[in-house]
Every structure is written in structure tokens, then in C-alpha cells.
Amino acid sequence: MDPSFWKGRRVFLTGHTGFKGGWLALWLQHLGAQVTGFSLEPPTRPSLFEVALVGRGMRSLQGDIRDADALTQAMKSAQPEVVMHLAAQALVRPSYQDPHGTYTTNVIGTLNVLLAARQAASLRAMVVVTTDKCYENREWERGYREEDPMGGHDPYSSSKGCAELLTASMRASYFPPAEHARHGVAVASARAGNVIGGGDWAVDRLVPDILRGVQATGVAELRHPSAIRPWQHVLDPLAGYLILAERLHAQGPAFGEAWNFGPEEADAWSVRQVADRVVSAWGDGAGCRESGGGGPHEAHWLKLDASKARQRLGWRPRWDVGQAIDRTVAWARAHARGGDMRKFTLEQIVEYGTCM
Numbered sequence: 001m002d003p004s005f006w007k008g009r010r011v012f013l014t015g016h017t018g019f020k021g022g023w024l025a026l027w028l029q030h031l032g033a034q035v036t037g038f039s040l041e042p043p044t045r046p047s048l049f050e051v052a053l054v055g056r057g058m059r060s061l062q063g064d065i066r067d068a069d070a071l072t073q074a075m076k077s078a079q080p081e082v083v084m085h086l087a088a089q090a091l092v093r094p095s096y097q098d099p100h101g102t103y104t105t106n107v108i109g110t111l112n113v114l115l116a117a118r119q120a121a122s123l124r125a126m127v128v129v130t131t132d133k134c135y136e137n138r139e140w141e142r143g144y145r146e147e148d149p150m151g152g153h154d155p156y157s158s159s160k161g162c163a164e165l166l167t168a169s170m171r172a173s174y175f176p177p178a179e180h181a182r183h184g185v186a187v188a189s190a191r192a193g194n195v196i197g198g199g200d201w202a203v204d205r206l207v208p209d210i211l212r213g214v215q216a217t218g219v220a221e222l223r224h225p226s227a228i229r230p231w232q233h234v235l236d237p238l239a240g241y242l243i244l245a246e247r248l249h250a251q252g253p254a255f256g257e258a259w260n261f262g263p264e265e266a267d268a269w270s271v272r273q274v275a276d277r278v279v280s281a282w283g284d285g286a287g288c289r290e291s292g293g294g295g296p297h298e299a300h301w302l303k304l305d306a307s308k309a310r311q312r313l314g315w316r317p318r319w320d321v322g323q324a325i326d327r328t329v330a331w332a333r334a335h336a337r338g339g340d341m342r343k344f345t346l347e348q349i350v351e352y353g354t355c356m
């Protein structure tokens with residue numbers, strides 16, 4: 001990653017009031033980018049956006065990506081060189097309760113972002129963020145590769161598979177790599193696994209649920225203790241998105257495709273292993289117990305093969321899952337102590353940057 005690339009760079013970021021978008025907004029601010037965010041209100045209370053004062057160093061717009069006119073206006077006035085699209089209904093369980101809202105946000109919203117981007121004459125690079133769940137899950141033991149088929153059992157996963165297909169179609173239709181000299185825009189999609197880090201208060205995500213449990217009662221409940229997931233610190237995939245955007249900007253169509261950003265093989269831990277590490281890092285006699293499963297369908301086995309990003313982007317994860325959990329628990333501890341969370345979050349970004 002080249003920090004100087006981002007100095008003064010105009011970036012349009014959707015989802016900046018969310019967990020990953022909040023971290024990315026702070027990282028971009030730290031690098032000196034001119035960031036315009038476009039999102040609904042923070043999806044949780046508390047939120048990283050509020051406790052780390054994310055809106056302070058950027059232009060923060062409140063808007064709905066389903067509103068094509070408002071989005072296009074915002075894009076026109078920001079004239080970004082880079083678009084990072086992270087806004088989404090990002091959870092599996094709410095997608096069963098509101099499939100319509102999930103598909104309209106994740107599919108039509110993504111369509112609107114791609115079409116609005118056509119109005120930004122200055123645009124050079126666009127990264128559309130989806131998920132490892134976009135793949136048709138066959139419970140394979142090998143990691144999913146970029147060319148594997150899209151799918152998705154639940155509405156969230158399927159909506160992200162749709163967003164991938166849509167992004168490929170928009171690229172072919174409006175930003176064809178063969179005509180890059182004419183339009184000058186390169187579009188890629190990015191798929192990452194389960195992300196952990198401070199400032200995530202989403203319900204039904206493992207680490208936030210465990211932290212809520214240990215802070216409330218000293219005991220965390222586990223639904224699917226043997227499920228295997230590829231765990232990584234939020235800064236790892238975000239570093240991948242930043243490197244990808246730089247390459248798209250500098251070298252255009254050679255990088256305009258789909259990319260996996262997953263952890264090392266050894267970081268595919270079971271829910272039980274993650275929970276044990278979180279409660280031991282928290283201390284204070286915290287523990288966890290199985291709550292007997294239940295809930296909607298969840299894939300048991302899901303890993304990503306990120307060898308393409310390693311080989312062609314030179315990206316690799318910096319913090320293993322144990323280090324990622326320790327940073328996450330340290331963040332939660334600092335917040336519980338009433339610390340300055342903007343400063344603390346920026347310090348973790350700097351610490352991460354020094355190992356790049």
C-alpha cells in the first residue's frame with residue numbers, strides 16, 4: 001500500500017456510519033483523503049460512528065442508496081476519484097425478517113451506486129464490497145475461489161451473490177475493460193470473511209454477542225460452537241480494498257475483477273475456539289456455554305482462498321486471529337473505561353500500518 005496515493009484523494013464511501021465503513025473512513029482520514037460518506041444513520045446504538053467521532057474529519061451525508069436521485073446528486077457534487085461501496089443490510093437474520101429491504105438495499109442500492117458513479121467524470125476506481133457468503137455453499141473443505149459459482153441460501157447471502165453478478169454486468173456494459181482508454185474507470189468487487197474488531201455492536205455476530213454476554217452476566221451463549229469461519233481483523237480486508245483501489249487507479253482494467261480477502265488457513269477457527277480466546281482475553285472469570293443451536297440455517301463450513309490477492313496484489317493478512325481477538329477485546333476494554341475511542345481506533349490503525 002502506498003500511503004501517499006491517498007493524500008488529498010477524493011473518495012466517496014457508502015456505509016461510513018457502519019462498522020467496517022467507520023474504520024475505513026478513519027483510515028482514509030488518517031491518510032489525508034478527502035472523504036465524502038453517504039449512508040443511513042448508524043445501524044446500532046452505540047456505534048463506532050458516534051463513539052469514535054468518525055464524521056469529524058470528513059463530509060458526512062445522510063442518505064439512502066435506494067434513492068437514486070439523492071445518490072446521484074451526492075456523487076455529482078463529490079466528484080470522487082475512488083468509490084468504495086460498503087453500504088448494505090449486512091446481517092443474515094434480519095434478511096429473513098425483511099427480504100424485500102435486504103434485496104432492495106443490497107441489489108438495487110448497488111445498481112444505483114454503479115449508475116450514479118457514471119455521473120462522476122473524475123472517477124477512476126470503484127470497489128464494491130460483498131462477502132464470502134456470495135458463493136454457492138457446497139460445504140467444501142477447500143477455500144472458495146473467485147471463479148466458483150455465486151449462490152446463497154438465505155436472503156442476505158443471495159442478495160450479495162446478486163450484487164456480484166450485477167457488478168460484473170455493469171462493468172461489462174458501462175465500464176468495459178477493453179474500452180478503458182475511453183471511459184477511464186476500473187471496477188472490482190471484494191469478498192471477505194467474518195470480520196472482527198472494536199466498535200461492532202451488531203446483533204447475531206459472534207464476537208459482539210460474546211462481549212455483550214460477558215459484560216452483562218460474565219457468561220457468553222454459543223449457538224453453533226463447531227461451525228468453522230475464516231476470522232480476520234477488520235483492518236486486514238480494508239487494507240486489501242485500499243490496495244485494490246490503488247491498483248485499479250494506476251493500472252485500470254488488469255485488476256477490474258472479483259477478489260477474495262480471507263485469512264490464512266490456520267485462522268479458520270471454530271466458534272468455540274474464538275469464544276474461548278475472547279473470554280480468556282477479557283478475564284474477570286468470564287466463561288461461555290452452549291445454548292443448544294437453533295436459529296435459521298447457517299453454513300457449517302466456509303473458507304476463502306485468497307491466493308489470487310496474495311500473488312497479484314501482494315496483499316496478505318497482518319494479524320492472525322488470536323492477535324485480532326486481542327485487539328478487539330482491548331478496544332472493548334478501552335471503551336468500557338470511557339477512553340477516547342477516536343484516538344484509540346486511530347492508534348490501532350497506526351499500529352497495523354507499521355506491520356504493512
Ligand SMILES: NC(=O)c1ccc[n+]([C@@H]2O[C@H](COP(=O)([O-])OP(=O)(O)OC[C@H]3O[C@@H](n4cnc5c(N)ncnc54)[C@H](O)[C@@H]3O)[C@@H](O)[C@H]2O)c1
Pocket residue numbers: 014015016017018019020021038039040041042043063064065066085086087088089090105109129130131132192193194195196202
Ligand atoms: N462485518 C462483517 O463481518 C462482514 C463480512 C463480510 C462482508 N461484509 C460486508 O461489508 C460491508 C459493511 O459491513 P458492516 O459490517 O460494516 O455493516 P454495518 O451494518 O455495520 O453497516 C452498514 C452500513 O450501511 C449503511 N446502510 C444500510 N442500508 C443503507 C441504505 N439503504 N442506504 C444507505 N446506507 C445504508 C448503514 O447506515 C451503515 O453505514 C457490507 O457490504 C457487508 O455486507 C461485512
